[in-house]
Amino acid sequence: xxxxxxxxxxxxxxxxxxxxxxxxxxxxxxxxxxxxxxxxxxxxxxxxxxxxxxxxxxxxxxxxxxxxxxxxxxxxxxxxxxxxxxxxxxxxxxxxxxxxxxxxxxxxxxxxxxxxxxxxxxxx
Numbered sequence: 556x557x558x559x560x561x562x563x564x565x566x567x568x569x570x571x572x573x574x575x576x577x578x579x580x581x582x583x584x585x586x587x588x589x590x591x592x593x594x595x596x597x598x599x600x601x602x603x604x605x606x607x608x609x610x611x612x613x614x615x616x617x618x619x620x621x622x623x624x625x626x627x628x629x630x631x632x633x634x635x636x637x638x639x640x641x642x643x644x645x646x647x648x649x650x651x652x653x654x655x656x657x658x659x660x661x662x663x664x665x666x667x668x669x670x671x672x673x674x675x676x677x678x679x
Contacts, residue, residue, distance in 0.1 A: 629679055 643650040
């Protein structure tokens with residue numbers, strides 16, 4: 556489901572809820588429309604809004620922590636590969652076969668992680 560369809564469904568639900576509220580106001584008994592009842596509804600809606608904001612905040616924080624952990628792991632792995640290549644370079648021509656093998660293995664790993672078509676292309 557794309558973002559436009561989800562937005563349309565959410566808009567229809569909110570708009571339908573507002574229309575339902577206007578209709579219910581005309582048929583509810585008068586004692587349900589007192590200021591005390593209205594304050595109680597406002598309090599309930601405030602509680603729901605606060606809980607929703609808390610949940611969304613926790614969701615965003617969790618996603619950021621997950622991204623940061625993956626990013627840190629990738630950076631650390633890349634740094635270790637570069638250090639290994641530099642160490643092998645210090646051994647001179649005797650280690651050239653090992654360096655070439657390292658490049659092949661890393662190239663295969665990069666291709667496996669970032670395959671063609673594994674991530675959506677942005678239109679630009």
